[in-house]
Amino acid sequence: MVSKVTAFLVILIHIHAVSSSDPDPVDDFCVPRTNLSSDALSCKNSTLVTVEDFVYAGIKSPGDFKKTGFAATPVSSTVFPGLNTLGMSFVRADFAAGGVNVPHYHPRATEVGFVLEGKIYSGFIDTKNRVFARVLEKGEVMVFPRGLVHFQMNVGDSPATILGSFDSQNPGLVKIPAAIFGSEIKDELLLKAFGFNSKELAKLRKHFQFQGGLSPTPS
Template sequence: MSLALTVLFFGLFHSYVTLASDPDPVNDFCVLNRSSATTSLPCKNSSLVTVEDFVFSGIKFRGKFSETGLASIPVNVNVFPGLNTLGMSMVRADFDVGGVNVPHFHPRATEIAVVLEGKIYSGFVDTQNRIFAKVIEKGEVMVFPRGLVHFQMNVGDTWATILGSFDSQNPGLQKIPSAVFGSNIKEELLEKAFGLTPKEIAKLRKRFAPHRL
């Protein structure tokens, strides 16, 4: 390989890696300045930073279960300013008996999840529609590659809890049912794509309307 091609290859590779993750921090930390809306400074003055900026207690207890039996508490820069620029975030997810985390994906992050309690049927689907799923139990870990649809369901007879970690401070979340039926995609397209009647589509749209998310 010529020197020019070698330089081009590594340049393209570096660009790919740079675009595939959050930017590297240029300071020890940059605690999000909550008053940045009224100032031009994105970071809290380092002289005013305390240990409390790096501690978050919001996942000590589970949240309120949704209609699907899921109680999810995200831990991102919006609630934990100390995460700012560090390229990571997490989530606590509790499942009622039979509770599910509907098929969804994170466009900007890979997720790794550890089961703290219970038994979770957990898996993802790749771009060839192959499913990788199994029941994982307390102490076991599963990884969900970036951008792939994944899901969880409590298959035990007690509450279950998982702790998920992301390699982005803002992984994003798009739930498949809500994205399809909670948006304004033309009804004709949905009829042809899913073989549904207008009545069935109307029922699904009512269920997944934005105010129900």
Template sequence: MLLKITAMLALLLYTCLLVSASDSDPLQDFCIPRPELLPLFVSCKNSSLVTVDDFVYSGIKVSGDASKTGFSSIPVSASAFPGLNTLGMSLVRADFEPGGINVPHYHPRATEVAFVVEGRIYSGFVDSENRVFAKVLDKGEVMVFPKGLLHFQMNVGEAQATIIGSFNSQNPGLVRIPSAVFGSAIKEELLEKVFGLNDRELAKLRKKLLTIKV
């Protein structure tokens, strides 16, 4: 009996930890942060000072500047769009030149839903068993990338492509694999063994990857 109770308590604790790891539910209709206190988000505007403009954002009408990979993104978080504050969501506009790529990456705190506004995008993710789920998406189609899983995109059409991504977190986070592996302080010896490269080859690979703005 004691063992059974202990197991139940452990399960309850684990469930509580999972719940606490998600964005918390708002305690009021909205909370527009006071501009002078950004980016701390520690206090809300008086509701009498809130206007409709606090809930409208115009910053993704046009695409951003493309990188060497033919990709540009405009993230829209509560820092840029205060109306999102405490609502547990954020979004991004992503544009791809023909052949442009969004390098393999993941969001540690959010699931993403990607909607193809224009173009044809080869899109997919890799699960924890290294299975790839990928296909070409056409205009109007939607794909979901489960929380924390590696995913990627590439424009396989002949014209520019655009995606709107939506996240179920105010702060989804972003980890790009090339930068995380080669732009961090991981020991050279470990990377040499992982990739089967000598120090000169590794330095060449690092220089090539990290000079590409993604």
């Protein structure tokens, strides 16, 4: 019979595993030695680290949202080495008028979105299918709990910008439309799940095939 002490320790380990996110850093910082691409966590000698390792200018300008109405510029330790091991990353999202950031979720991070410019209809859906959404204006902030589907749309007449911050170095990103219709899920399942006919499904497949990583359909 398992002792009470053993059972208690198992419960504590389980609680820690569930509640933990990125591991805590054991040093002040760990700027990667960029010449060692196969070992991204190998740190520079601290005497070689400068203030420039902790400054990033790659999101001063908007992304190219003219073709699709939306552009996201992610910032992780891959492009900003000073973030390495600090358990955070962020993204700049730019919208044309009417532009949409499709429903998506981040499996490993909570996101905080700060509206830099414009008016954004923004929200998330909880596990009871309740929608928490409203129009955010410049200077307002909204939080999207980890793992919950969320979305944004520019409802203003001019371009809009959001800065999103994540509490993970690698939050992950799953775009719902591309994950479903741009993947290799069997057509039969999708037809039954959504009530589409074959022609409607084929149209969705063609639209999302590039985002989902499938090969283009021959013309």
